[in-house]
Amino acid sequence: MKIVVTIGGSIIIKDHDYRKFKAYADVLREMKKDHEVLVVVGGGKTARDYIDIARGLGTSEALCDDIGIDVTRLNARLLITALEDDAYPAVPHNFSEALEFSQSGKMVVMGGTEPAHSTDAVGSILAEFVGAELLINATSVDGLYDKDPNKYPDAVMFEEVTTSQMMDMFKSKDIKAGTYEFFDQTAIGIIKRSAIKTVIINGDDPRNLVKAIQGKIGTTIVPE
Numbered sequence: 001m002k003i004v005v006t007i008g009g010s011i012i013i014k015d016h017d018y019r020k021f022k023a024y025a026d027v028l029r030e031m032k033k034d035h036e037v038l039v040v041v042g043g044g045k046t047a048r049d050y051i052d053i054a055r056g057l058g059t060s061e062a063l064c065d066d067i068g069i070d071v072t073r074l075n076a077r078l079l080i081t082a083l084e085d086d087a088y089p090a091v092p093h094n095f096s097e098a099l100e101f102s103q104s105g106k107m108v109v110m111g112g113t114e115p116a117h118s119t120d121a122v123g124s125i126l127a128e129f130v131g132a133e134l135l136i137n138a139t140s141v142d143g144l145y146d147k148d149p150n151k152y153p154d155a156v157m158f159e160e161v162t163t164s165q166m167m168d169m170f171k172s173k174d175i176k177a178g179t180y181e182f183f184d185q186t187a188i189g190i191i192k193r194s195a196i197k198t199v200i201i202n203g204d205d206p207r208n209l210v211k212a213i214q215g216k217i218g219t220t221i222v223p224e
């Protein structure tokens, strides 16, 4: 199967711990034995810190986004470092480069592409571009909830959600650099238009990626 994995910065760079990168590299290597895997890495708090400094300096939202993209690419380089020979040694800056690099047979790891969306959108566009059969979104919660589970203990997780339901849920969210909330609208639109099977999982444990392939975990976004 061809699989695109998006790893939130909130997961992989949260503790600035090399062991997280190693743990992800081990699981991704395991997956690579049976599947073609392409990875997109997010920026996390590091990206938001850099964006805040740029915004404080009075620069445009597009440049703030661009600085966020640089951080996602730096995180991608760390994962490439952890994957050693199993990864293509350079970070693609766009989708045609990703496709070109994937022809090497090595795992492709990228960050952001252009301003005005998050790496969730990059993951969905990459999945569309390479014709992936599955998109896995590794995030900091177990799946998609009816409200923020970090704030509301009575939040309920959806096992399945349609793209239209998601569009309704996220339509009022911010579209500013560093604040593309939980799942950005561009990503939902792409998943919908190309009917990409997508699973949102908790990425704290990288082994959840394997469970997502088996369909045993998280929230499945049902394309309609």
Ligand code: UTP
Residues within 6 Å of the ligand: 008, 009, 010, 041, 042, 043, 044, 045, 047, 048, 051, 064, 065, 066, 067, 068, 069, 072, 111, 112, 113, 114, 115, 116, 117, 118, 119, 120, 122, 176, 177, 178, 179, 180, 181, 182
């Ligand atoms: P993230 O994808 O990590 O954004 O990219 P996020 O959703 O805010 O953070 P997570 O999911 O908690 O990690 C960091 C920032 O980089 C810019 C955006 O400003 C984004 O908020 N970015 C990233 C882009 O503008 N374009 C891209 O393709 C990727």
